[in-house]
Structure formats: C-alpha cells, structure tokens
Amino acid sequence: MELTFFPISIISMISILIIIISILIGIYKKLLMTYILIISNFIVFIFARVFLDVVLDLGFRPVYLSIQYFPNIYTIITSMFIHFEFLHIIGNMFVFFFIGMAFEHRVGWKKFIIIYLISGICAALTHSIIY
Numbered sequence: 001m002e003l004t005f006f007p008i009s010i011i012s013m014i015s016i017l018i019i020i021i022s023i024l025i026g027i028y029k030k031l032l033m034t035y036i037l038i039i040s041n042f043i044v045f046i047f048a049r050v051f052l053d054v055v056l057d058l059g060f061r062p063v064y065l066s067i068q069y070f071p072n073i074y075t076i077i078t079s080m081f082i083h084f085e086f087l088h089i090i091g092n093m094f095v096f097f098f099i100g101m102a103f104e105h106r107v108g109w110k111k112f113i114i115i116y117l118i119s120g121i122c123a124a125l126t127h128s129i130i131y
Contacts, residue, residue, distance in 0.1 A: 012057035034100035062128035080120035
C-alpha cells in the first residue's frame, strides 16, 4: 500500500511552527501555559480566517487513521487550534481561561499541557466517531 501525504501549504507550516514555538517559549520563559495556548489559538484562528485553505490542512479527518494516509496524523494535534467562527473561539477561550488557570495552578504546567493534548486527541477521535 502506498502512503499518501497531502501537500501542506506554507501557511499551515507557519501555523504549526506558531504552535510549537509558542509552547517552547512558554516553557523557556516559565509563562502560564493557559496564556500561551489561548494566544496560540487566536493566532492560528486568524491565520485560518485570512487563509481559508489552512482549515483544510490543519483539520483532522478520520481517514488519517488508516495506514495509507497516516503521514497526515499530525492534524490530530493541529485540529485543537482551529475553530469554526469568532463566537466559537471566544466562548472556548473564555471558559478555557477561567478553568485552565485554576487547573494549571493545581496540577502544574507539565501535567496541564499533557492533559490538554490528550483531551484534544480524544476530542478529535470522538468527533470522528460521531461524524
């Protein structure tokens, strides 16, 4: 079976770099991950709105779980940073700010980022099962 890797646009690569670099900056500067993730979400959202093809490149599809399309599995992480519309991201980040701040203070930034990533992966998989 031949592996299929969909081409990634330059804007999608920039979005992925923004996510990675912002998390690394947060770790290095010892900033709250809640702030870093909120800022990253807004930056990626703006990129997705300005360049609409980014949503297609960063969004997770159930077919990516198959062996043929497995190289596109990175979208299981990037799909956590795209949102449908302005009210969607505002609502998510508003709740995330209040819950995330308290939760991060309680468990620490390392456990917090791991829980964030695991929750996002589970959300993408659940969304794939439902739709």
